[in-house]
Amino acid sequence: MNSFKYLWGLFKAFPRKVAAFFVSVQVNNIVALLFTGYIARGFLNHLSGQPGFGLGAALSLLALSLILAVASQVATIYGSVTVERHSMALLSLNIMERLFKRPGGLPLPDDRRKGRPLSEGQCLNTLSNDTVNVPSLYFFLFDSVGMCLSGIVAFSVMYSINAYVTLVVLVPLAGVFMAVNLLQRKVEPLAEQARRTAGEVSSMLSDMFNNVQTIKTQAAEAHFVAEFGRLNERRLRAFIKSEVFFTLLKGLNSGLAEIGAGAILLAGAGAMRRGTFTIGDFVLFSSYQVAVLGIFRWGGNLLGEIRRNNVSIERMEALMNPEPPLAPVKMRKLRLAKVPDLDLHVDCASIESLSRLEVRQLSFRYPSRKARAGENGDESLTAEGPGSGGEGERALGLPFGLEDIDLRVAGGSLVVVTGPIGSGKTTLLKCILGLLPAEAERLAWNGREVPRSGELERASFWRAPRSAYTPQVPRLFSDSIEGNILLGIPRGDVDLEVLVGQACLEPDLCEMPEDLATPIGPRGVRLSGGQIQRVAAARMFARHASLNVLDDISSALDVETEKKLWDRLMDGRRDRTFLVVSHREALLRRADQILLMEGGRIAARGRFEELRDNSVLFRRLLREGESVAAR
Amino acid sequence: MTKKQFFLKYAKGEGGNLVVLTVFTLLASLASLASPQLVKRFLDEAQSEASFSRLVFTALVIIGLALVGQAFALGQAWLGELVAGRSTNRLREDLARHCLGLDMGFHKVHKPGELLERVDSDVNETRAFFSSLITDIFATIPLFVGVIVCLAIEDWRLGAGAFLVTGVALIVFPRINKARTPRIAEVREVHAQLSGDLQEWIQGREDIQASSSEAVMLNRLERRYSQRYKVSLESLPTFILANVVPTVVLSLAYALAYTLSSGVFGKAIEVSSVAMVLLYLDKLQQPIYVIQRSFQRLSISQASFGRIAAFMGESSRLRTGTATLSGEGGIHLRLEGLGFGYDDRPVLSDISLELKAGERLGLLGRTGSGKTTLTRLVMHLYEPDEGRILLGDSLRFHEPHELEPSCLQGLMAMVTQDVELFHATVKNNLTLFDGGIPDGDVLAAVEAVSMTEWLSRQPKGLDTMMNGSAGLSAGEAQLLSLARVFLRDPRLVILDEASSRLDPATERRMETAVDALLAGRTAIIIAHRLDTVQRADRIAILEQGRLVEEGPRSILSADPGSRFSRLLRTGVEEVLA
Secondary structure, eight states, X not given: OHHHHHHHHHHHHSHHHHHHHHHHHHHHHHIIIIIHHHHHHHHHHHXXXXXXXXHHHHHHHHHHHHHHHHHHHHHHHHHHHHHHHHHHHHHHHHHHHHHHHSOTTSOOOEETTTTEEOOHHHHHHIIIIIHHHHHHHHHHHHXXXXXXXXXXXXXXXXXHHOXXXXXXXXXXXXXXXXXXXXXXXXXXXXXXXXXXXXXHHHHHHHHHHHTHHHHHXXXXXXXXHHHHHHHHHHHHHHHHHHHHHHHHHHHHHHHHHHHHHHHHHHHHHHHHHHTSSOHHHHHHHHHHHHHHHHHHHHHHHHHHHHHHHHHHHHHHHHHHTTSOTTGGGOOOOOOSSSOOOOOOOOOGGGSOOOSEEEEEEEEEOOOOOHHHHHHSOOHHHHSOOTTOOSSHHHHTTOOOOEEEEEEEEETTOEEEEEOSTTSSHHHHXXXXXXXXXXXXXXXXXXXXXXXXXXXXXXXXXXXTTTEEEEOSSOOOOSSBHHHHHHTTSOGXXXXXXXXXXXXXXXXXXXXXXXXXXXXXXXXXXXXXXHHHHHHHXXXXXXXXXXXXXXXXXXXXXXXXXXXXXXXXHHHHOSSOEEEEEOOOHHHHHHOSEEEXXXXXXXXXXXXXXXXXXXXXHHHHHHHHHHHHHHO | OOHHHHHHHHSTTOHHHHHHHHHHHHHHHHHHHHHHHHHHHHHHHHHTTOOHHHHHHHHHHHHHHHHHHHHHHHHHHHHHHHHHHHHHHHHXXXXXXXXXXXXXXXXXXXXXXXXXXXXXXXXXXXXXXXXXXXXXXXXXXXXXXXXXXHHHHHOHHHHHHHHXXXXXXXXXXXXXXXXXXXXXXXXXXXXXXXXXXXXXXXXXXXXXXXXXXXXXXXXXXXXXXXHHHHHHHHHHHHHHXXXXXXXXXXXXXXXXXXXXXXXXXXXXXXXXXXXXXXXXXXXXXXXXXXXXXXXXXXXXXXXXXXXXXXXXXXXXXXXXXXXXXXXXXXXXEEEEEEEEEEXXXXXXXXXXXXXXXXXXXXXXXXXXXXXXXXXXXXXXXXXXXXXXXXXXXXXXXXXXXXXXXXXXXXXXXXXXXXXXXXXXXXXXXXXXTOTTSOHHHHHHHHHHTTOHHHHHXXXXXXXXXXXXXXXXXXXHHHHHHHHHHHTSOOSEEEEESTTTTOOHHXXXXXXXXXXXXHTTSEEEEEOSSHHHHTTOSEEEEEEXXXXXEXXXXXXXXXXXXXXXXXXXXXXXXXXXX
């Protein structure tokens, strides 16, 4: 029933569009199935001297039916596109809005069947395919309704003309027809086998092309091609078997019309002799019987479609977890004809800039996936994370959680988080910013508790101008460099030159063919890791945030550039607070406060000299940093 | 290659089937064409004084003919799928073989997903095209001709009308579809862009949140949908035209039939003949829409043909030769001034060294120093930019590209740190689908890498299906990939950090196996750990693509000034990791 709730939801969103589509499909069906036979009968009756249509009336009716047919075809095509595109946009926008609310540091929601997070590919697949399935059900449903309606009308007309012939012909035909369509279920295993063999071929190809080097270095090319040939042959056999069965069913459906014509003659022979069944009646019967049999056809198609749809709906709802059911069809204002522009205006005056940030007893645990990983060797889980090694979750490349984190950040200060790989530095930043759902006894901005939202929803509190963040591995989008820095902020609101300077981007821009307008991404220039970080830093500075959070921007910057960057930032800083992850000694020396992390806890804190004197771990990190720099 | 050439090349050998197919098509059309004639006879008989049993007989003949026609149509559909399927299967195999045979440079540029798309989806598209061409377009033509002839017999003007209808179908449809092709491409382009954006936004959701740009991005998404909606609307007119034209044309045909049969122009036609004429016109209805759809498919498949042809046009940048090397035991390997770079980035320069038959070389160097690249050059996965590689038996030497590919591949085997396992049975994972290897040999290879105990735990032994490397420990996977080499008889074995993922216990198991494997063979061993290279006769150390030290291990380890002995003192793990 889920499918119908969704259809209803979409109807409420676009009532006029859906209603117009419904009407056009009905008209189209009735005209296509019923008009030709009716006109032919009238005309033939008239020719054989009985009451009917003369040539003029017949031609006029023909013209009318043509106009109706063309109009309803145009309206149906137009309607299907309109309904489909609007529904798709509505569903996708609702899903994406939800994904944007989910704390960005978390993986995508779980695939309920497999109990592990959905992959980005599955998510994309849902957004581009499942969102089409639901509106396309409208067409199947409306078409089925139309076939039933036309069938009922056709049956009534036939019955009123000659009840005897109608029943004698249609009852057995309907029986055969229903039996044939029931047989369609038998096709399912054949189709299943065809799909399976096709899957084998794809999987073989995927194996082959993913492992070209092994195949080449083990001299196995010929063997693989031969095996591929065998699978290919098997797939063809399975495919033909199921295809021919389908053709047989399809053929029986259309072949039944010819058989039916014979049956009408057989049943009507006596009546014809008596003159109670005219040639015109025969022509009408032979055309209307097709319409009546259509009643029995819709069931199979529609049920299959509904089943497919329920799966699509399940997938869409999984992506919106934990929203209630039907969230994907939640109403929203759609203006596909003309979408109004929307900009991001950062109004620094709207908030009180940071004077102190307090965190008490913050803790966080990554959802455990140890048990799940055992049953399925998913790459995303076994992939090497930063500093993986050791037992359990660590072996799966997951960073530590956090425990008992207390900290205070004074407004306008520079706080540097440091520590060995995998000690929870990034996790800490993300937890503070709500990018990961942490628990904390107190998380307060200028003495006021930060409002909490649902566990799987990022608090909107942190939006610019309160905070902005540069991840360790930032992602940019296919757009110009400028577009990536602005990301929605109107050009007039910021001074791009200053931003470029702050992020030390000038030398990079000199190399770019079109300066700030240079497109980047798959179709544009490929940026180096350091360039990406600098663009992301400029993006952050464009937000004029009170709290600026940078995750290890130095990992792709050379020492000189980084020094310049911090010099410029510190120059321009008045009411800006910096919370950054870094290992660079120069920056650690500048810090007002250093937080040294180890195993998900803050192991030590203080200024550079204090830590250098008191912490063995800190001294070891400094030594390692030197040897890295020396390389 | 054009579609026609494709078709002629791959449909070769289907001649017999095509003849039978044609016969079936003709018979099915004949049965279909005869039916209205019989109906007319019945209607005439019903009005004359023919006996009732005569009427029943005619009606039964009509039903029987419909059944026979259906049988032929089914046979035709079956043969059509068979011919189309077998032709495109040949194409698919050719394409797979071709792609697999291309050099690693090609595979670096074209991702597995793309190749899969070409060999799977695009070839499927061509299959759909072939089958539609055979079963829809070719099969409809005799029916069309028959209807025209039958109508012309009744009244030449009706024949002319039907001729016009079918003519429009065959001439106008391809043109409409041609006009649609760029529109379809445009819609696909916008769709691809939308997918690309969605993918980026899903991946970058944290960055979007970090920049407070959620609402802006949703607005952009809505604009993308708006753009897509508008492009779809723009493509509608041709689509509507393609659907409306058959309706209009058929209506005109009916109007013509009504007008002529009413006797307004010339003599009127009998009522039974009018009924027959209308039945013939009904016969055009379905095929006209089917043909319309076929032409649509045709224009869609155009792009697939283009992409396949482009791949077929690629050729391997690796040269191949015809020479062979016979003999047994380890091969003699000599590198002379090798230089190589990916694109413009130099990776190796001026590498010269010599490895006599049966000698083992321990290759050391930091990550990125060019060790793996060097082995790839030796394996002829790439060709060197400078210098040359010589393989032979001290008397006769050949460069890899002078050798016949199968001979060259047979000479060498490589086990790398990246273990690649397939979705196939254990046996096939070891033999790599070489059906000529007896089970006994496979079991021996499993025994050689001490995996017999593991195998005994597999539910179906050698026939157990493996799901890639799922359920295997990294070490077990590595041992299995080593077992593959035992099933072959290469003269040069390259182990590229083959023991990197093993725990000490497993590594000891493997050492015995490796010793057995390397006996009597020339070998290059890349390793992180020093004890792995302890079995090497010679040591080479690479640094930034250059050979900084090379010589017999015993001499190097005895020389306190050598890098190797320094490594021995400090431990490779510290220095090279």
